[in-house]
Amino acid sequence: MMPADNHSVFIPETFILSGIPGTEESQFWLATPFCLMYVAALLGNSLLLYIIATERSLHEPMYLFLSMLAAVDLLLSTSTVPKMLAVFWFRAGEISFAACLTQMFFNHVSIIAESGILLAMAFDRYVAICNPLRYTTLLTKPVIGKIGLAVLTRSFCLIFPVVFLVMRLKFCRANLLPHSYCEYMTISRLACDDITVNIWYGVAQAILAVGLDTVLIAVSYVLILRAVFRFPSKGAQYKALRTCNSHISVILMFHTSSVFSYFAYRFERIIPGYILNLLTYLYVLLPPMLNPVIYGVATKEILKRVIKVFYRC
Numbered sequence: 001m002m003p004a005d006n007h008s009v010f011i012p013e014t015f016i017l018s019g020i021p022g023t024e025e026s027q028f029w030l031a032t033p034f035c036l037m038y039v040a041a042l043l044g045n046s047l048l049l050y051i052i053a054t055e056r057s058l059h060e061p062m063y064l065f066l067s068m069l070a071a072v073d074l075l076l077s078t079s080t081v082p083k084m085l086a087v088f089w090f091r092a093g094e095i096s097f098a099a100c101l102t103q104m105f106f107n108h109v110s111i112i113a114e115s116g117i118l119l120a121m122a123f124d125r126y127v128a129i130c131n132p133l134r135y136t137t138l139l140t141k142p143v144i145g146k147i148g149l150a151v152l153t154r155s156f157c158l159i160f161p162v163v164f165l166v167m168r169l170k171f172c173r174a175n176l177l178p179h180s181y182c183e184y185m186t187i188s189r190l191a192c193d194d195i196t197v198n199i200w201y202g203v204a205q206a207i208l209a210v211g212l213d214t215v216l217i218a219v220s221y222v223l224i225l226r227a228v229f230r231f232p233s234k235g236a237q238y239k240a241l242r243t244c245n246s247h248i249s250v251i252l253m254f255h256t257s258s259v260f261s262y263f264a265y266r267f268e269r270i271i272p273g274y275i276l277n278l279l280t281y282l283y284v285l286l287p288p289m290l291n292p293v294i295y296g297v298a299t300k301e302i303l304k305r306v307i308k309v310f311y312r313c
Contacts, residue, residue, distance in 0.1 A: 016175055122247065
């Protein structure tokens with residue numbers, strides 16, 4: 001440790017990740033389904049990226065946004081799950097302060113980037129249904145690239161200050177994190193400084209990113225539904241809505257898990273800590289694992305390519 005003027009206050013060189021408090025004896029077995037979910041996420045998203053990259057017919061806006069989503073899901077799960085498994089299986093809970101901040105940074109950047117990509121995909125569906133004649137002229141590859149860059153820039157700008165908000169803190173209680181990966185508020189709550197700024201920045205960040213994206217996605221779907229119900233035939237209405245099924249499923253799953261994760265620590269006095277931790281793990285495991293499955297099953301073009309890949313193998 002690096003002692004300060006007051007020996008009870010220090011800047012930790014390392015944190016100790018404890019895993020799930022209260023489940024020490026069963027953590028080894030809990031890690032098995034987590035590992036399987038992580039492997040499924042790696043295989044599913046990697047296969048999705050491979051198919052979209054190698055099939056020129058899939059180089060369309062919808063699939064390019066989907067490839068961005070797959071890349072972000074890989075970053076989200078890979079930034080947290082390997083260390084989580086090391087904690088569960090090998091009791092390797094020690095992590096340096098710098099590595100902890102790096103993990104926290106990429107974890108939160110991934111979450112905000114995923115929210116932004118889902119908003120971009122909602123815009124894609126809006127243009128495809130409400131203004132189909134201008135679809136190819138509005139969503140060109142340069143425009144899609146700029147949207148992707150804007151999503152990453154916003155994520156970076158919102159999360160970069162978080163690193164400095166944590167670095168300014170002094171810790172006097174302990175360096176034991178009751179978690180399996182480095183999470184912003186979990187680290188902040190170990191500090192003996194006033195963390196009011198940290199708390200309110202976290203709230204503002206959630207509102208400016210996920211909250212605003214949710215409102216804009218809702219508005220886009222209101223406009224989509226209004227346009228669809230003006231179609232002359234039921235068949236045309238069904239066909240248009242079917243193209244949104246997979247996107248709506250992914251949105252609901254992402255925002256449900258994000259709500260659980262965001263409010264988990266607000267109810268720590270009511271709900272046992274191990275249940276709260278398990279809910280936050282779903283946030284970094286379920287979307288990356290299920291997103292490729294949802295799009296693979298619901299999108300005929302992708303499903304055909306997946307079958308073709310396995311047939312070749």
